[in-house]
Amino acid sequence: MVKMTMRERMLAVLQGKEHDKMPFTQYDNLIIPNELMWSTFGRENAGVLQRSKVTKLVNTKCSITSYDITEKGYKGKISTMHTPKGELHEKIIFDPYLNSPARVEHFVKKPDDYNLLLEYFRDITVHEDMQRYQGHLAYLGGAGLPMACLARTPYQQMWIFWVSLLDFCVDLYEHSDIVEACMDCLAKVIVNELKIIAQVAKKIDIPLVNFGDNITAPIIGPEYFQKYCLYYYNLAAEIFDNENIIISVHTDGDLKPLAELIAGSKIGGLDSFTPKPDNDTGLDEALEMWPNIKMLMNFPSSIHLADKEIIYKTAVELLNQTKRSGRVWMQISEDLPPGMWEKSFPAILKAIDEFGPPMG
Secondary structure, X not given: OOOOOHHHHHHHHHHOOOOOOOOEEEEOOOOOOHHHHHHHHOOOOOEEEEEEOOEEEEEOOOEEEEEEEEEOXXXXXXXXXXXXXXXXXXXXXXXXXXXXXXXXXXXXOOOXXXXXXXXXXXXXXXXXXXXXXXXXXXXXXXXXXXEEEEOOOHHHHHHHHHEOHHHHHHHHHHOHHHHHHHHHHHHHHHHHHHHHHHHHOOOOOOOEEEEOOOOOHHHHHHHXXXXXXXXXXXXXXXXXXXXXXXXXXEOOOOOHHHHHHHHOOOOOEEEEEOOOOOOOOOHHHHHHHOOOOXXXXXXXXXXXXXXXXXXXXXXXXXXXXXXXXXXXXXXXXXXXXXXXXXXXXXXXXXXXXXXXXXXX
């Protein structure tokens, strides 16, 4: 078989075509700088899955301003949401090793704050913006693939960005009218994004669309997953009406309680699907339960802590679980313990090279 670029391999997985070996990627600059990864392993061996957009969200009457802080030696950020009816404040502290944000104060702290949040959401308009996506295409070339990302679905966006999970769950029960009003506004934004992406896809090739929802069953449960998330995944398929566009969802947690709903959905790819031992579903189980879904599989983060022999053995086991279906690529899309890439990336790549063509 002719040697392929990483982009060609990734497209082959999405399109169900033969490819010379399993793609291996990281989210853009997630673990190490892309240029360092490429100079170390080669663009043909290690690629990039780029979170991109073809839309932009614009506020005209409302805004969010931020300034950097240092608190007890940790870097952070304080943000202020400005609306015609008042202000809300958020404080974030960044992990010193992974640089991931932890919200120690959310914008919404009491029920009345939802009224200001609603003002902000009502002020959002959605516009076409192909410049970033086209720039990412040019930057990656044959070394990766951008995916057109949307805003998170309403339930997921609320507790991840705007209000603490505990307060959100209580408020959804005790103050349902205003909370649902906020989510209705977010839903309109998502629908408008979907319509714009569908139009852009008639001008440029968009093989992969992504809802960055960070789904894990214990947080949402089947009832809310169906009501607040699945509806929009299926709606995307209706609006796109294009079998060449894979609708993927960032699902990085436990999924078995949602298995039946996922199986009956229009989801085409599970982005950051993380198998056992980190979560409750093995790769072999997932491929059997969801025969029409591509697995954009995150290599289990916990295994990076093991000896390189264990990392290699785990990679081999995962490759064997694919049963050469050609429906899987291996990626690093969750935080990895600092400094572990130097032993884990070579071990994973060795297993992929030895495995050979993934189909047949």
